[in-house]
Amino acid sequence: MNELQVAEDGRYISGDVPFGYTLWGDNLVEVPAELDACVTAIRLVKQGKDYAHIAAVVREEHRVTMSKAQFDGLMLSVYRRYGPI
Amino acid sequence: MQLPINGETIHCIREGEGPAIVFLHFLGGFSYQWRYQIAALKDRYTCIAPDHRGFGFSTFNGRWDVPTAAKDLKAELDALGVKKAHIVGYSMGGPIALVFNAQWPERVRSLVLIDTFAKNHTHSQARVEESEKCFRYMSMREYARQYVATRLLPSTPKGAVDELVASICLASKEAYLDVVRGILLPDFTEYCSKVKVPTLVMCGRHDKTTPVEFTNDLTRLIKGAVERVIATGHLGVFDDPVEFNKPLIEFLDAQPR
DSSP, X not given: OOOOEEOTTSOEEESOOOTTEEEETTEEEEOHHHHHHHHHHHHHXXXXXXXXXXXXXXXXXXXXXXXXXXXXXXXXXXXXXXXXX | OEEEETTEEEEEEEEOSSSEEEEEOOTTOOGGGGHHHHHHHTTTSEEEEEOOTTSTTOOOSSOOOHHHHHHHHHHHHHHHTOOOEEEEEETTHHHHXXXXXXXXXXXXXXXXXXXXXXXXXXXXXXXXXXXXXXXXXXXXXXXXXXXXXXXXXXXXOHHHHHHHHHHHHXXXXXXXXXXXXXXXXXXXXXXXXXXXXXXXXXXXXXOSSSOHHHHHHHHHHSTTOEEEEXXXXXXXXXXXXXXXXXXXXXHHHTSOO
């Protein structure tokens, strides 16, 4: 995993683009279906579900593919921001 | 009502008659989230609920830290002509209540500290840094949606989820980050020994933000504090307002009028 680096003004510098965003020039642009999938994934983690289950649910409900690395990156950021779920 | 306070315009609700209760909301909340408590208490108390600077319908022209928030509270009570009040501090409201009590103990009838802490020892520096980074590219709405997904219980009604997201979106990013820094990094332990009034410390059993151990710390540090653990998460006011109200109202009604 390559840690995301973002400038003070929000411009992308380097690292993995977070799930829920895509790179447009040097800006991170929201991908609504992926952001909805993020919320679903967090809720399911809170319910004790594992990655395989969560990946299947977001594929079914949001029509997006969330890789294990993307899932891990999301959960790491969520844990850092908000503490234990 | 709008109160001109320390360079800000503070939005404040005042309802009812009787001894004053001041409700200090959690991070991302505002006075509206106290409506169930105000409805249950306004027939016998004066219920006062300000929006902290930068939250709800209050302005944010300066900066936020706990001593400033305590000064805002003092000025709000002065402006409203309230000499003494029960102070109810929810999460971020807890440190404000502790610092206010230490500086102006003659203004405090009792304290209620809800899902809060004297020192937050859950990777605080990392939480501050990650929040600062995310706020550079995330909208407030997405930050709020992900936060709410981590904090409300699976059983919490959908309407409450949407309300909390909308509430957080009223806050400015600058104010939100000031609070994250202002409450997660300092240690408020020294203020606990200054508490000489009846104190209720309550917490949700499923609270992962400020877990029960933080409440145990407060109970140990505040002489004579009463502890109540209820069947909610960090935001019990959304998870189950009825369960949330029981210990709060019981405690307040047991105080001398």
